[in-house]
Amino acid sequence: MPSVRVLVGTRKGAFIFHSDEERKRWDIQGPLFGGWEIYHMKGSPLNPNRIYASQSGGWFGQVVQRSDDGGETWEAVSNEFLYDEGPKEHKYYDGSSKPWKFVRVWHFEPSIHDPETVYAGVEDAAIFVSRDGGKSWKELAALRNFGTGQEWAPGAGGLCLHTILQDPRNPDRLFVAISSVGAFRTDDGGRTWKTITKGLHSDYLPDPDAEGGHCVHNMALHPSRPDVLFMQKHWDVMRTDNAGDLWYEISNNLPTDFGFPIAVHAHEPDTIYVVPITSDALHYPPEGKLRVYRSRNGGQHWEALGNGLPQENCYVNVLRDAMAVDQLESCGIYFGTTGGHVFVSPDGGDTWQAIAENLPSVLSVEVQTLP
Amino acid sequence: MKIRIELPFHLRNLAQTGREVEVEVAAPVSLERVLDALEERYPVLRGNIRNHHDKKRRELVRFFACEEDISNDDPSLELPAAVQAGKEPLIILGAIAGG
Numbered sequence: 152m153p154s155v156r157v158l159v160g161t162r163k164g165a166f167i168f169h170s171d172e173e174r175k176r177w178d179i180q181g182p183l184f185g186g187w188e189i190y191h192m193k194g195s196p197l198n199p200n201r202i203y204a205s206q207s208g209g210w211f212g213q214v215v216q217r218s219d220d221g222g223e224t225w226e227a228v229s230n231e232f233l234y235d236e237g238p239k240e241h242k243y244y245d246g247s248s249k250p251w252k253f254v255r256v257w258h259f260e261p262s263i264h265d266p267e268t269v270y271a272g273v274e275d276a277a278i279f280v281s282r283d284g285g286k287s288w289k290e291l292a293a294l295r296n297f298g299t300g301q302e303w304a305p306g307a308g309g310l311c312l313h314t315i316l317q318d319p320r321n322p323d324r325l326f327v328a329i330s331s332v333g334a335f336r337t338d339d340g341g342r343t344w345k346t347i348t349k350g351l352h353s354d355y356l357p358d359p360d361a362e363g364g365h366c367v368h369n370m371a372l373h374p375s376r377p378d379v380l381f382m383q384k385h386w387d388v389m390r391t392d393n394a395g396d397l398w399y400e401i402s403n404n405l406p407t408d409f410g411f412p413i414a415v416h417a418h419e420p421d422t423i424y425v426v427p428i429t430s431d432a433l434h435y436p437p438e439g440k441l442r443v444y445r446s447r448n449g450g451q452h453w454e455a456l457g458n459g460l461p462q463e464n465c466y467v468n469v470l471r472d473a474m475a476v477d478q479l480e481s482c483g484i485y486f487g488t489t490g491g492h493v494f495v496s497p498d499g500g501d502t503w504q505a506i507a508e509n510l511p512s513v514l515s516v517e518v519q520t521l522p
Numbered sequence: 523m524k525i526r527i528e529l530p531f532h533l534r535n536l537a538q539t540g541r542e543v544e545v546e547v548a549a550p551v552s553l554e555r556v557l558d559a560l561e562e563r564y565p566v567l568r569g570n571i572r573n574h575h576d577k578k579r580r581e582l583v584r585f586f587a588c589e590e591d592i593s594n595d596d597p598s599l600e601l602p603a604a605v606q607a608g609k610e611p612l613i614i615l616g617a618i619a620g621g
Contacts, residue, residue, distance in 0.1 A: 186532060210582045210616040211532055211570040227536065227566040231574045 155477050156221065156519040157485055158202065159493055160189030163511035165204055167222045170506075174483055174497040177506045180222065187214070188255075191472055191515045194221075195261035195269070199519050203269055203285060205256035213255050215271075217285050228285035232256075232273055235292035241275065242304035251275045251295075258472060260315035263374075264322040272312035276303060276329045278341070291341030294327065299346070299363050306331035306366055313471055314370050318377040326380065326395065328367040334382070336395050347395025351384065368411045369471040373420035381423050381450070383413040383471075388425055390450050401450025406437050412474035416499060417482040421449040424476075424484060424500060426469040435466035443484070445500045459503030460494060467492070473513050478520035487513025523547055525556050525601075526611035533571070533614065537564040542611060551606045553585060554597040571614060586613040 157168040164182030183189075187206045195201040204216040204225070213230045232253045240248035254274040262268035271279045271288065277295055279288040294300070303310060311330050318324035323340040326347070333348040351365045366385035373379065382389040382398065388408050389398040402408035407427045416422035423446050429437050436442060442457040467490035477483040484496045491510035496503045524544050534541060545559035554577065561568045568574065571583055577597075579585070584593045588602045588610050604610040 208532065209619070210530075210580070211536075212580055213569065214536065214566070230569045233575060 153479060154521045155479065155483065156194070156199075156521060157475075157493070157495075157506070158192035158194065158204075158222070158515075158517040158519070159487055159507070159510065159513060160192050160204070160472075160515035161487075161491070161511035161513050162188055165189040165192055165206075166507070166510060168493070168506055172479055174479075174495055175504075179507065183222075183225070184214075184216065189514060190255060191258050191517070193259045193261055193517045194519045195266055196263050197261075197266040199521055201261070201266065201284070202519075203259040203261065205259060205271075207255040213253070215256065215285050229281070229287050232271070232277075232279055232288050233290070234277060234295075235290040237290075237292045237295040238301040240301060241310060242302055244304065248301070251277070254309060257311045257313045258315060260317065262322075263317050263319055270315050270325070272315050272327065274309045274311040275305075276310045276312040276332060278312055278315065278325075278327055280341070291337075293342055294335060294337075294344050297344050299332075302363060303329065303332045304364075314367070316370055316372050316380070319374045320377060324377075324394075326370060326372075328370050328382075330368070331364065331366045333363050333365045334367050334370065334395060345395075347391070348398070349396065350391070350398030351389065352387070352400075353385065355385070369413050371413045371415045371423070373415045376420045379420065379449075381413050381415065383410050383425055385409065385431060388413065388450060401446070403446075403451060403453060405444055405453050406455075410469075411471040412469055412486065414474045414476050414484065416484075417476050417478045418480075419447070419482075422447045422499070423450060424474065425453075426474065426486065428468060434468045439464050439466060441465040441467065441488070443486070443496075443500055443503075456496070456500040456503070458501065459496075459505075465490075470514055472515035472517075475516050475518045477518045483518065485516050485518055487516045489513065523549065523551055523606055524608050525551060525559070525605065526608055527556065527560055528611040528613045528615075530615045532616070533567060536566050536570065539564070544608075549606075550600050552598050552600055553592065553595070553612070556601065556612055557597070582617045582619055584615050584617050586615065 159166040164185040166181035169178045190205045192204040200221045202218045206214040216225045243249045258272040260270040314328035316326040328334045335344045368383045378394045390401045391398045414424045441460040442455045444453040467488035474486040487493045489512045493507040
């Protein structure tokens with residue numbers, strides 16, 4: 152009987168939730184790595200018992216944890232992220248230039264093509280790859296090198312590379328996104344990169360249609376249709392049908408198109424989910440009602456989903472890596488909040504239940520569907 | 523010489539050890555040689571006390587010895603005699619930060 156394992160990273164440790172196909176009763180494991188920030192945990196699609204966790208903190212820096220038994224035991228692997236050749240400095244808030252400095256791993260993306268390969272998106276923004284299960288890391292430095300790296304500047308959350316998407320048809324194609332910088336694509340395994348921001352419009356830029364500076368919050372794709380990407384930007388929900396060559400807006404009837412995560416249904420490539428947040432000044436849901444919005448037609452029309460979610464006095468946020476979907480026949484949708492809730496909908500968003508309510512602030516949620 | 527090192531909560535959890543550990547260091551016993559020996563014995567601590575590349579102390583890590591803060595001292599200088607003799611530990615701690 153299939154089951155699910157939910158990997159939750161929080162400001163004060165990691166938690167792992169287990170349930171069966173019904174997704175009604177949950178076993179909770181944790182806190183793991185108590186007291187540390189767990190920005191992200193993700194399992195390998197090719198070897199689900201292999202899970203990576205980004206453990207970090209302001210005092211003692213980065214630890215990369217790896218489990219080979221589904222999260223029962225963990226081993227620290229390499230935390231040495233050395234920048235390769237490339238720009239020595241990037242822009243800072245005050246217009247000065249600062250040296251590139253590794254801060255933390257924001258996101259792990261285990262390869263869908265090779266079980267020993269895993270990508271890491273880090274702050275200060277760069278992408279690293281390990282081909283030995285995290286024992287060593289090498290930067291795909293052409294991303295910072297190909298033209299604009301020295302002009303990148305951090306947003307409020309830092310200069311972070313937070314999204315890495317893979318193309319199931321082509322191991323050499325990757326998409327990445329960086330806050331306050333934009334989105335990029337490689338078609339040759341990281342040797343060269345292309346900026347993919349045409350069609351993005353950001354009124355907070357001096358030139359709203361500029362190639363760089365767009366604050367991309369998250370991107371998602373369905374593996375059956377990897378040329379179609381969906382994006383939640385600082386403002387605007389966007390879509391491209393040609394792998395990022397041109398984007399167009401699909402915010403349509405959303406109550407606000409500010410938000411952080413975006414996800415695609417496991418079996419319906421045109422069914423997508425966002426969590427609208429009031430504004431960049433008010434990082435909580437409109438009207439104090441926590442609602443996920445679902446579009447079943449690729450963004451032409453959106454419907455509010457709040458059955459089972461707090462509908463009054465709710466002023467939490469949902470961060471960019473804190474929403475995920477499972478692969479069960481009735482697709483489950485999961486998200487965590489900065490208020491320490493983790494919610495699941497076992498029916499594609501129609502109804503919701505809390506599987507945890509008092510965790511530390513949730514940074515990330517990932518789901519593994521196990522046979 | 524056996525050097526005693528007191529570790530803060532998070533580092534002793536990482537190293538899966540107790541509050542205090544001992545490492546063997548040949549004279550001259552300096553802070554950098556003690557940290558080299560500590561990282562050799564507990565590789566999981568590499569990068570969490572000092573940077574990998576330049577061996578600089580992480581900003582919020584402090585080193586105390588014999589009731590003195592030696593965090594900003596030249597790490598190649600010899601540690602106090604009481605630490606070298608094993609009478610006092612080298613204390614590694616996370617700085618008070620926050621409110």
